[in-house]
Amino acid sequence: MNAPLPVEVLKQHLIDPEICIRCNTCEETCPVDAITHHSNNYVVDPEICNGCMACVPPCPTGSIDNWRLVVRAEAYSVQDQLGWEELPQEKPLPVDAAAGGEGGQPMPAPQPESGLAQAPAVTAATPGAAVPPWSAAHPYVNLYTHKTPITATVVGNYRVTGADTESDIHHIVLDFGEQPFPVLEGQSIGILPPGVDALGRPHHARQYSLASPRDGERAGYNNLSLTVKRVTQDHGGAAAHGVCSNYLCDLAKNDTVQVIGPFGHTFLMPNHPQANLIMICTGTGSAPMRAMTERSRRLIGTADIGKLMLFFGARTERELPYFGPLMKLPRDFIDINLALSREPGQPKRYVQDLIRERAAHVRGLLADRNTCIYVCGLKGMEVGVLDALRDVVVQSGEDWSILHDALRREGRLHFETY
Ligand code: NAP
Secondary structure: OOOOOOOOEEEEEEOOOOOOOOOOHHHHHOOOOOEEEOOOOEEEOOOOOOOOOOOOOOOOOOOOOEEEEEEHHHOOOHHHHHOOOOOOOOOOOOHHHHHHOHHHOOOOOOOOOOHHHOOOOOOOOOOOOOOOOOOOOOOOOOOEOOOOOEEEEEEEEEEOOOOOOOOOEEEEEEEOOOOOOOOOOOOEEEEEOOOEOOOOOEOOOEEEEEOOOOOOOOOOOOEEEEEEEOOOEOOOOOEOOOHHHHHHHOOOOOOEEEEEEEEOOOOOOOOOOOOEEEEEEEHHHHHHHHHHHHHHHHHOOOOOOOOEEEEEEEOOHHHOOOHHHHHOOOOOOEEEEEEEOOOOOOOOOOHHHHHHHOHHHHHHHHOOOOEEEEEEEOOOHHHHHHHHHHHHHHHOOOOHHHHHHHHHHOOOEEEEEO
C-alpha cells in the first residue's frame, strides 16, 4: 500500500481584529502587498504573505503578530478573515502533518507574540527604525483593549488655532483618576467614539498621539493631552464628517470617554544625557513633539539635556497649533523653524525647505550619535523630508545610505505619518 502524502503545513500570519486599531501601518509597510482591508478588518492574504516580518515591528499594538499552524489547503482565506470579530482558536493538526510538516521536516512551534523579540526587518518600505533609541524607557502597551476600555474624564478642551481659521484644532485633556495608565512621550492611545457605523457595528478606535509628557499634562497628575483637528473634509476636499474628531472636539468638561491603549514601542525619546532631538512635524503631527519638548523643558536644571531643533509646518501662524506657548520657549533651549505654506505675502514653505536652509546645523546634529530624529504628520512629507536629509548629508560629501542604515539600526530615525 502507498504511504499517504505528507500534508503541507503553513504557519499562517493573522491580524487580531480585537486589538488592531486599523491605523493602516501594516498595509503601507508590507513589501509584497499581502495586507488588505475593508471597513471591518485588516487581513493577510495567505497566498501572498512570505512571512518576511517587515510589518511586525511598526505595528503600534502588536495585533499583527499572530500566527496559526494550519494545513495549507485549509488556510483561512481573505474572505474568512474579513468577517472575523476575533481570532479563531488554534486547531489541532492532522497527525501526519504535525509529525511530518513540509517536506517531512518537523514544523517549528508557533512563535509567541514576539514582534519585539524578532530581528527588526529594515526594508525599503520602512524608512524609519523598527527599534527605539537605546536609552528609551520601556513602554507599556495594550493595557486596555476594545473589550476592556478604560474610562477617562475630560478636564480640559480648548481650541489652539485662530478662531477665524479653517483649522479647528483642539487641545483635549483626559484624566484617569486613580486608574493606572502609564505612558511615554511618542506613544498614542485609541478613543472609542460612541455609536455605531453604517453597518450597525460599534465604531473602531481612532488613534491619537499624546501631546503631554509621561508625568502628565499637569506634572504629577494622572492625566494626558491630545491634539485633535476637527475633520470636515476628506483628503480630496469633499465635505466629510470625522466621527471621532468631531466627537472629541465637542466634548465638555466632566464628560467621560472610552480609551484603549497605550500603543507604540519605537517612537520613543532617548533618556541619556546630552541626547539631541531633531523634530519635524506638520499640523497636528506636532503632538508628540510637544510631549518631548515639554519632557525636556521639565528637566532643565535637573539633567544634562541636549539640543532641540524643531521644524514645524502649518498653513499660517494662526493655524499652527500651540503657536503662542511655542514662541515663548527660550531660544537657547529649542531652535524653532516654522514653515508656513499659505501665509499671505510670503512664499510657500515646507519643512523640507527649512531643513535645507539650516543644512549646516542639521549636519552638525546628524554627525552626533546622540541625535534622534522624529517625523510626524502628513504622509506626503515623508519623501520630502528624507530627500532633504539626504541632500544635507550628500552636500558634505558623505554617504546618505550608510548614515540612513545606521539611523534605522540604532533606533534614531522615526516616522509617524498618516
Ligand atoms: P495640514 O494643516 O493639512 O498641513 C500642515 C502643513 O503641512 C501645511 O502647511 C501643508 O501645506 C503642509 N504640507 C502639505 N503637504 C506637504 C508635504 N508633502 N510635505 C511637507 N509639508 C506638507 O495638516 P493637518 O491637517 O494638521 O494634518 C496633520 C497630519 O498629522 C494628519 O495626517 C494626521 O493624521 C497626522 N497625525 C496626527 C496626530 C494626532 O495625534 N492628531 C498624530 C500623528 C499624525 P499646504 O498648504 O500645501 O496644505
